[in-house]
Amino acid sequence: xxxxxxxxxxxxxxxxxxxxxxxxxxxxxxxxxxxxxxxxxxxxxxxxxxxxxxxxxxxxxxxxxxxxxxxxxxxxxxxxxxxxxxxxxxxxxxxxxxxxxxxxxxxxxxxxxxxxxxxxxxxxxxxxxxxxxxxxxxxxxxxxxxxxxxxxxxxxxxxxxxxxxxxxxxxxxxxxxxxxxxxxxxxxxxxxxxxxxxxxxxxxxxxxxxxxxxxxxxxxxxxxxxxxxxxxxxxxxxxxxxxxxxxxxxxxxxxxxxxxxxxxxxxxxxxxxxxxxxxxxxxxxxxxxxxxxxxxxxxxxxxxxxxxxxxxxxxxxxxxxxxxxxxxxxxxxxxxxxxxxxxxxxxxxxxxxxxxxxxxxxxxxxxxxxxxxxxxxxxxxxxxxxxxxxxxxxxxxxxxxxxxxxxxxxxxxxxxxxxxxxxxxxxxxxxxxxxxxxxxxxxxxxxxxxxxxxxxxxxxxxxxxxxxxxxxxxxxxxxxxxxxxxxxxxxxxxxxxxxxxxxxxxxxxxxxxxxxxxxxxxxxxxxxxxxxxxxxxxx
Amino acid sequence: xxxxxxxxxxxxxxxxxxxxxxxxxxxxxxxxxxxxxxxxxxxxxxxxxxxxxxxxxxxxxxxxxxxxxxxxxxxxxxxxxxxxxxxxxxxxxxxxxxxxxxxxxxxxxxxxxxxxxxxxxxxxxxxxxxxxxxxxxxxxxxxxxxxxxxxxxxxxxxxxxxxxxxxxxxxxxxxxxxxxxxxxxxxxxxxxxxxxxxxxxxxxxxxxxxxxxxxxxxxxxxxxxxxxxxxxxxxxxxxxxxxxxxxxxxxxxxxxxxxxxxxxxxxxxxxxxxxxxxxxxxxxxxxxxxxxxxxxxxxxxxxxxxxxxxxxxxxxxxxxxxxxxxxxxxxx
Numbered sequence: 001x002x003x004x005x006x007x008x009x010x011x012x013x014x015x016x017x018x019x020x021x022x023x024x025x026x027x028x029x030x031x032x033x034x035x036x037x038x039x040x041x042x043x044x045x046x047x048x049x050x051x052x053x054x055x056x057x058x059x060x061x062x063x064x065x066x067x068x069x070x071x072x073x074x075x076x077x078x079x080x081x082x083x084x085x086x087x088x089x090x091x092x093x094x095x096x097x098x099x100x101x102x103x104x105x106x107x108x109x110x111x112x113x114x115x116x117x118x119x120x121x122x123x124x125x126x127x128x129x130x131x132x133x134x135x136x137x138x139x140x141x142x143x144x145x146x147x148x149x150x151x152x153x154x155x156x157x158x159x160x161x162x163x164x165x166x167x168x169x170x171x172x173x174x175x176x177x178x179x180x181x182x183x184x185x186x187x188x189x190x191x192x193x194x195x196x197x198x199x200x201x202x203x204x205x206x207x208x209x210x211x212x213x214x215x216x217x218x219x220x221x222x223x224x225x226x227x228x229x230x231x232x233x234x235x236x237x238x239x240x241x242x243x244x245x246x247x248x249x250x251x252x253x254x255x256x257x258x259x260x261x262x263x264x265x266x267x268x269x270x271x272x273x274x275x276x277x278x279x280x281x282x283x284x285x286x287x288x289x290x291x292x293x294x295x296x297x298x299x300x301x302x303x304x305x306x307x308x309x310x311x312x313x314x315x316x317x318x319x320x321x322x323x324x325x326x327x328x329x330x331x332x333x334x335x336x337x338x339x340x341x342x343x344x345x346x347x348x349x350x351x352x353x354x355x356x357x358x359x360x361x362x363x364x365x366x367x368x369x370x371x372x373x374x375x376x377x378x379x380x381x382x383x384x385x386x387x388x389x390x391x392x393x394x395x396x397x398x399x400x401x402x403x404x405x406x407x408x409x410x411x412x413x414x415x416x417x418x419x420x421x422x423x424x425x426x427x428x429x430x431x432x433x434x435x436x437x438x439x440x441x442x443x444x445x446x447x448x449x450x451x452x453x454x455x456x457x458x459x460x461x462x463x464x465x466x467x468x469x470x471x472x473x474x475x476x477x478x479x480x481x482x483x484x485x486x487x488x489x490x491x492x493x494x495x496x497x498x499x500x501x502x503x504x505x506x507x508x509x510x511x512x513x514x515x516x517x518x519x520x521x522x523x524x525x526x527x528x529x530x531x532x533x534x535x536x537x538x539x
Numbered sequence: 540x541x542x543x544x545x546x547x548x549x550x551x552x553x554x555x556x557x558x559x560x561x562x563x564x565x566x567x568x569x570x571x572x573x574x575x576x577x578x579x580x581x582x583x584x585x586x587x588x589x590x591x592x593x594x595x596x597x598x599x600x601x602x603x604x605x606x607x608x609x610x611x612x613x614x615x616x617x618x619x620x621x622x623x624x625x626x627x628x629x630x631x632x633x634x635x636x637x638x639x640x641x642x643x644x645x646x647x648x649x650x651x652x653x654x655x656x657x658x659x660x661x662x663x664x665x666x667x668x669x670x671x672x673x674x675x676x677x678x679x680x681x682x683x684x685x686x687x688x689x690x691x692x693x694x695x696x697x698x699x700x701x702x703x704x705x706x707x708x709x710x711x712x713x714x715x716x717x718x719x720x721x722x723x724x725x726x727x728x729x730x731x732x733x734x735x736x737x738x739x740x741x742x743x744x745x746x747x748x749x750x751x752x753x754x755x756x757x758x759x760x761x762x763x764x765x766x767x768x769x770x771x772x773x774x775x776x777x778x779x780x781x782x783x784x785x786x787x788x789x790x791x792x793x794x795x796x797x798x799x800x801x802x803x804x805x806x807x808x809x810x811x812x813x814x815x816x817x818x819x820x821x822x823x824x825x826x827x828x829x830x831x832x833x834x835x836x837x838x839x840x841x842x843x844x845x846x847x848x849x850x851x852x853x854x855x856x857x858x859x860x861x862x863x864x865x866x867x868x869x870x871x
Binding site: 012014015016020021046078079080081082083084085086087089090091092093094095096098099100105110113115116119130131132139140141164167168169170171172173174175178205206207208214215216219220241242243244284285299302303306307310311314332333334335337338339341342356359360361362363364366371374375378403404405406407408409410411414427429430432433434458459462463 | 541544588591592593594595596597598599600601602603604605606607608609610611613614615617620621623635639641642644645646647648650654655656658664668732733734735736737738739740741742743809810811813814817818820821822823824828830831832833834835836837839840843844845846847848851852854855858859861862863864865
C-alpha cells in the first residue's frame with residue numbers, strides 16, 4: 001500500500017508538460033492506480049481474459065488478437081450508442097470542461113482534463129474510423145493503437161469517477177462519463193479492469209450484494225441495528241426479510257448494512273418505516289442497491305440490476321423504495337426500466353400514509369426514500385423534533401448521480417431543513433448541478449488509490465472547509481453510500497472536525513416515535529444538546 | 540501544436556489561387572468548378588455524417604440534469620434546465636443552440652495557497668463565441684444579396700442595421716469588425732492560455748485561419764480594393780441558376796475569398812465544425828428527463844445471463860432455513 005503524502009506535501013502544478021500529450025506516458029506511481037481485477041472475479045462474471053496480471057509489468061498478458069478486439073469493440077459501440085458517435089465527432093476543444101474536473105484540479109495532470117480524456121479515445125477513433133485520420137495521422141489528431149495506448153486508457157479511465165460535472169458545462173453536452181464508460185467497456189474486452197470494481201460485482205452476482213454478505217449474516221446484521229435502536233429509545237423494531245405479499249420492497253446499498261456511518265442511516269430507515277407502519281420487506285437476494293456493473297460494462301450492469309425487478313415480482317410487492325445511494329440512482333433513473341423493464345407486475349407507487357401517487361415514477365415503479373420522506377413531512381405525517389440535531393451544524397453534499405442524472409436537489413434539502421435547525425449550503429459553484437465529486441466514485445474507493453482520492457476530493461473538501469470556517473459546520477450530509485464510506489477519510493485529511501452522515505440518520509434522530517423513552521443521545525451515542533450531564537449519569 | 544502548419548496551409552491555399560488565376564488563368568476552375576464541387580461535398584458530406592449519427596440508436600435516456608427535476612407537485616421544477624416534457628426540451632435546446640446556455644455557466648478555476656480554491660467569473664468565451672457565431676450568421680445572410688435577384692427585403696434591412704454607424708464609404712458593417720475581433724480572440728485564447736494551447740490540434744487552428752483570411756479578403760475587397768460587385772453578382776447568380784458564367788475583370792482577391800469559402804464548405808463535414816449538426820443530436824441535451832415516467836426503449840436490448848433467485852437459494856438454502864428466512868423449496 002502506498003504511503004499517502006500529508007496535505008502540505010502535495011504539490012499542485014498546472015503547467016502542462018513540455019512534451020505534447022501524445023508523447024507522454026503515465027507514470028504508474030503508487031497511490032494513482034488501482035489493483036488489477038483478479039481472475040476468479042472475472043470468471044464469476046464471465047468476463048474475457050481472466051488472469052493474474054499487474055499494471056507494473058511490461059507484459060499485460062493481453063489476448064494475441066487484442067487490436068482486432070478493440071477495433072471490433074469500438075465499431076460495436078459506435079453502432080450501438082449514438083452518444084459515442086456524436087461525442088467522437090463534435091468536440092471543438094474549447095476547453096470549457098478543462099478545469100471542471102476534480103481530478104484535474106487535484107492533480108494538474110492535463111490528461112485529467114475531460115477534453116483530453118476524450119481525446120485519448122478520439123485519437124484512436126480518428127485513426128481507425130475517419131478518412132482524415134487515416135490519411136493525415138497526427139496532423140488530424142489521430143494516432144496508432146498500441147499497448148502504450150491501452151495502458152494510458154487504463155490509467156485515465158480509472159481516474160475518472162463518471163461524475164458528469166464536465167457535461168453540465170459542455171456547450172454540446174459531451175458527457176465524459178459516457179466516454180469513460182465506453183473506454184472501460186473496451187478495456188474489459190481485453191480483461192483490463194480493477195479488482196475494487198470486479199470483486200464487488202462478483203460478490204453481488206453470487207451473494208446478492210457487493211460486500212458478499214450471505215443471507216443469514218445479512219439478517220443478523222440488520223437485527224444488530226434493531227438492538228442499537230432499542231438502546232437509544234427503547235423501541236423494538238421487527239423488520240422482515242424475503243417476505244411475500246409485503247406492499248413494498250426496500251433496497252439500499254449494502255454499504256449501509258456494513259460500516260459506519262452508513263449504518264446509522266440504515267437505523268434511520270428502520271425507525272421511519274416502523275413509525276409509519278409501512279408494510280415492507282428487506283430482501284437478501286436483492287440486497288444491493290448499488291451496481292458496480294455500471295463501472296464494468298453494460299452486460300454486467302444489466303446482470304446485477306436484474307435482481308431488483310425479479311425479486312419484486314417473486315415477492316409480489318406493489319412497488320420498490322430505494323435507499324440513499326448515488327450511482328444506484330443513476331442506474332434506476334436512466335437504465336433499469338430500459339434494460340430490465342417493463343415492470344408490468346408492479347403498481348404505480350402510492351404512499352399508503354399520505355395517498356400521494358408518485359407519477360414521476362409511474363413507469364419504473366421505484367421511488368427514492370428521500371422523496372417518500374419529503375412527502376410524509378409535507379403532509380405532516382411525522383412528528384419531528386429537530387432540536388435533537390441541534391448539536392450538529394449541517395451542510396449538504398449533492399451526490400453526483402442524483403444531482404446530474406435526476407436533478408434531485410430540493411427534496412433532500414427540504415427533509416434536512418425539517419429535521420435540523422442548523423443548515424448551511426456550500427457556495428453555489430460547488431452544489432446542486434455543479435456539485436463536486438467525493439473523488440472516489442465509480443469504483444475507485446479503494447485504499448491503494450488514496451493519494452488520488454484525496455487530490456480528487458480537494459474541491460469538495462475545500463467547499464466544506466469554507467462553511468466549516470464560516471458557520472462552524474461540523475456535519476456533512478449526503479445521500480450516497482460511497483460518499484458515506486469515502487467522505488470521512490477525505491474530511492480527516494482536509495477538514496478535520498467535520499463528520500459525515502446520511503440524511504436518514506438525521507431523520508432517525510429527529511423522529512419522535514410512539515412510546516419511545518426520552519432520548520439522551522443521538523443514534524451514534526453522542527449526547528444530545530443539553531443532555532450532556534444526563535448521559536454522563538447513564539454511564 | 541500545428542499553428543504554423545495550419546497558417547501555412549491557408550497561405551498555400553491562397554497562393555494556389557493566386558498562381559492559378561493570375562498565371563494559369565484558371566478563372567473557370569476557381570469560379571465554377573471548385574464552388575460546385577465544394578457545395579456538393581458539403582451537402583453530401585453533411586447529410587452523410589448526420590445520417591451516420593442518426594443510424595446509431597440512443598439506447599438509454601442519459602439526460603444531464605442541470606436543475607431541479609419534476610418531482611412532487613409542491614417542488615418547483617426547473618423546466619428549462621431539467622425539462623420533463625417535449626416543449627421543455629425544445630426550450631432547453633433553443634437556449635443551448637441560440638444562446639449557448641451551458642457555456643454561459645462557465646467559470647474559471649484558481650488555485651491559491653492553503654490550498655484555497657476559487658471559481659471566478661469567466662464569460663469571455665461565451666461572449667466571443669456568441670459574437671463570432673452571430674456576426675458570421677449576419678455576414679452570411681448579407682451575402683445573399685449576391686445570390687438572389689431581386690434581393691430579399693430582410694437582406695436590405697439587415698444591411699441597414701449592420702451599417703447603422705454610417706462610417707466611411709462604402710459604409711462600415713459592424714459585424715465585419717466583430718467577426719475579425721472574435722476570431723482573433725478565439726485564436727489568441729488558444730495560444731495564450733497554456734492549458735488550451737496544450738489541448739489544441741491543427742484542426743483547431745486551421746478553421747480559425749481560414750475564417751480569419753476569409754474575413755480579411757472580404758474586408759479588403761469591400762473597403763479598399765473595391766471589387767466590381769456587379770460582376771461578382773453575375774458570377775454568383777450564374778452558379779445558383781446553374782448557368783455558370785465567368786465575367787472578366789474580377790480581381791484575384793475575389794477568387795481567394797471565394798476559394799477560402801469553398802475550402803471551408805468542403806472541409807466542414809470532415810471536421811469539428813460538424814458541431815453545428817451534432818449539437819442537435821446530443822443525447823444528454825435533446826431528451827426530456829422522464830425515464831422513470833415513460834419507459835425508454837433500447838432497440839438492441841438483449842438478454843444476459845443472470846444469477847436467479849432459485850440458484851441463489853440453492854447456494855444458501857440450509858443457512859437460510861437455519862436463520863429463519865423463508866425459502867421456496869425445503870430442499871433441492
